[in-house]
Amino acid sequence: MKKFSGSFAVTALVAAMSVSGLSQANVTDKDILDDQKTVEDVVSNGMGPRGQRYSPLDMINTATVKDMRPVWSFSFGGEKQRGQESQPMVKDGVMYVTASYSRVFAVDTKTGDELWEYNARLPDGIMPCCDVINRGVALYEDLVIFGTLDAKIVALDAKTGKVKWKKTVADYKEGYSITAAPMVVDGKLITGVSGGEFGIVGKVEAYDAKTGKILWTRPTVEGHMGYIWKDGKKVENGISGGQPGQTWPGDLWKSGGAATWLGGTYDPDTNSLFIGTGNPAPWNSHMRPGDNLFSSSRLAIDPDTGKIKWHFQTTPHDGWDYDGVNELISFDYQEGGKTVKAAATADRNGFMYVLNRTNGDFIRGFPFVDEITWAKGLDKKGRPIYNDTFRPGNPSAGEDGNKGSVVRAVPAFLGGKNWMPMAYSQQTELFYVPSNEWAMDIWNEPTAYKKGAAYLGAGFTIKPTNEEHIGVLRAMDPKTGKEVWRYKNYSPLWGGALTTAGNLVFIGTPEGYLKGFDAKTGELKYEFNTGSGIVGSPITWKQDGEQFISVVSGWGGAVPLWGGEVAKRVKHLNQGGSVWTFKLPKS
Numbered sequence: 313m314k315k316f317s318g319s320f321a322v323t324a325l326v327a328a329m330s331v332s333g334l335s336q337a338n339v340t341d342k343d344i345l346d347d348q349k350t351v352e353d354v355v356s357n358g359m360g361p362r363g364q365r366y367s368p369l370d371m372i373n374t375a376t377v378k379d380m381r382p383v384w385s386f387s388f389g390g391e392k393q394r395g396q397e398s399q400p401m402v403k404d405g406v407m408y409v410t411a412s413y414s415r416v417f418a419v420d421t422k423t424g425d426e427l428w429e430y431n432a433r434l435p436d437g438i439m440p441c442c443d444v445i446n447r448g449v450a451l452y453e454d455l456v457i458f459g460t461l462d463a464k465i466v467a468l469d470a471k472t473g474k475v476k477w478k479k480t481v482a483d484y485k486e487g488y489s490i491t492a493a494p495m496v497v498d499g500k501l502i503t504g505v506s507g508g509e510f511g512i513v514g515k516v517e518a519y520d521a522k523t524g525k526i527l528w529t530r531p532t533v534e535g536h537m538g539y540i541w542k543d544g545k546k547v548e549n550g551i552s553g554g555q556p557g558q559t560w561p562g563d564l565w566k567s568g569g570a571a572t573w574l575g576g577t578y579d580p581d582t583n584s585l586f587i588g589t590g591n592p593a594p595w596n597s598h599m600r601p602g603d604n605l606f607s608s609s610r611l612a613i614d615p616d617t618g619k620i621k622w623h624f625q626t627t628p629h630d631g632w633d634y635d636g637v638n639e640l641i642s643f644d645y646q647e648g649g650k651t652v653k654a655a656a657t658a659d660r661n662g663f664m665y666v667l668n669r670t671n672g673d674f675i676r677g678f679p680f681v682d683e684i685t686w687a688k689g690l691d692k693k694g695r696p697i698y699n700d701t702f703r704p705g706n707p708s709a710g711e712d713g714n715k716g717s718v719v720r721a722v723p724a725f726l727g728g729k730n731w732m733p734m735a736y737s738q739q740t741e742l743f744y745v746p747s748n749e750w751a752m753d754i755w756n757e758p759t760a761y762k763k764g765a766a767y768l769g770a771g772f773t774i775k776p777t778n779e780e781h782i783g784v785l786r787a788m789d790p791k792t793g794k795e796v797w798r799y800k801n802y803s804p805l806w807g808g809a810l811t812t813a814g815n816l817v818f819i820g821t822p823e824g825y826l827k828g829f830d831a832k833t834g835e836l837k838y839e840f841n842t843g844s845g846i847v848g849s850p851i852t853w854k855q856d857g858e859q860f861i862s863v864v865s866g867w868g869g870a871v872p873l874w875g876g877e878v879a880k881r882v883k884h885l886n887q888g889g890s891v892w893t894f895k896l897p898k899s
């Protein structure tokens with residue numbers, strides 16, 4: 313009798329272990345590298361480390377998508393309904409998703425039931441520039457890792473949501489914060505920092521993903537030293553391209569901005585992290601003659617050492633807050649019988665760039681918005697040909713020395729495209745670019761750096777360029793620079809794109825709709841209103857033989873805060889905070 317009950321206990325224990333195994337992410341480096349083709353999970357930001365946001369799934373396609381319907385919606389709850397810019401992750405029946413105010417939720421993918429919630433206790437003095445958003449987690453082994461508004465990295469137990477390790481990346485009192493999803497490359501947790509409007513110094517750092525131990529740090533303003541930690545010792549790892557002051561006057565490099573606020577992508581072919589940098593600080597460009605490296609650039613960084621392999625500066629001597637952070641997506645194409653190892657990015661400044669990802673050489677560039685005033689075009693090396701009429705004037709040249717001449721610059725500083733990631737279809741070989749048509753009146757003012765204070769030296773008002781629309785989803789051909797189709801949206805687009813082998817492109821709108829388009833023609837095939845504006849990025853995955861699509865809903869982000877006349881135009885939009893999950897009916 314005793315023996316029997318003993319064996320029963322063992323059986324029960326085994327059953328309990330397999331149940332708990334369900335909610336235990338066990339994500340390996342290989343899982344992350346293979347993420348794009350392994351359709352039953354989503355374990356990287358960008359649906360694969362290259363950030364293509366392309367899925368080979370095709371059950372939901374142009375013929376079937378009309379029948380797609382929601383299966384559950386999960387509320388983030390509370391009073392913290394601000395912008396929701398997260399991309400969910402999915403592993404072994406659990407969704408890991410972040411929400412405003414540095415929260416993380418684990419949700420059962422079958423039912424939408426909450427498994428746990430982590431709520432970061434934030435200090436009063438946080439200084440996020442552009443809403444209290446978060447863009448998602450990284451998964452590694454049994455950890456769920458994310459960045460907080462007080463500039464910490466927190467690793468949680470995937471099963472319980474309890475803190476396993478926590479590191480301070482930078483001092484929030486100086487204006488630093490973290491909103492990007494971190495990424496894991498070869499066991500290293502890679503993060504950037506936000507704060508370019510406060511005169512911080514941008515940097516990229518790598519931590520041991522399992523323990524949180526720092527491995528290297530790479531500042532992104534020329535003149536600042538990078539370091540690597542070897543056997544517990546801090547060793548210099550090279551200045552990477554210049555002495556202090558080469559492309560900066562005086563001491564301005566010491567508070568030079570170049571925030572790495574959007575994280576990046578990883579290309580296994582060249583073993584490179586591709587990370588963008590924000591505006592040079594302050595915005596008033598007359599205070600800092602020179603190119604101001606490495607601001608408004610894309611950097612290729614060695615993930616093992618933090619060394620900058622190459623840089624491509626989209627807006628040298630930026631005077632318009634054209635942050636160069638937008639994602640650089642690796643892709644290959646055939647030309648003249650050869651495979652070109654390329655990477656593309658659509659910049660805030662209105663130009664889209666195709667680069668050689670092995671060395672950063674410029675292949676081609678072209679406008680992806682209808683109007684650009686600040687530059688007449690790009691030269692052979694991809695450097696802008698400035699139109700000096702549209703650089704905001706020098707305040708010290710003005711009558712009272714307090715305000716320079718006002719110019720109408722296009723695109724507005726919120727960009728021809730902002731953070732919202734584009735997608736690349738391996739099927740159509742097109743990029744799907746969420747873009748906006750808007751202008752700004754901008755002028756410069758004198759300013760001085762003060763720790764923890766806004767450091768702009770500029771004033772501005774963003775304005776729509778027409779009555780009908782601001783947002784435009786564009787299908788762009790990277791080989792020709794031609795726009796293949798466009799879809800116009802009344803409000804500015806602020807959420808990411810997803811494309812699938814079902815010949816579909818999905819995007820959310822501030823009006824609340826998840827919309828699906830024919831990837832070849834741009835024909836609208838699907839729409840569903842989620843009840844609040846969508847400014848997050850959809851994902852898709854397969855479970856129990858069915859294809860699912862999920863997207864976070866919750867209006868907010870930079871537009872209502874910084875959008876000037878555009879903010880007035882969209883002030884009727886309601887806040888929210890939820891994840892929606894869709895699939896086809898079973899029959």
Ligand code: CA
Pocket residue numbers: 346347348349350351352353354355
């Ligand atoms: Ca996967």
Ligand code: CA
Pocket residue numbers: 508509590591633635
């Ligand atoms: Ca900026």
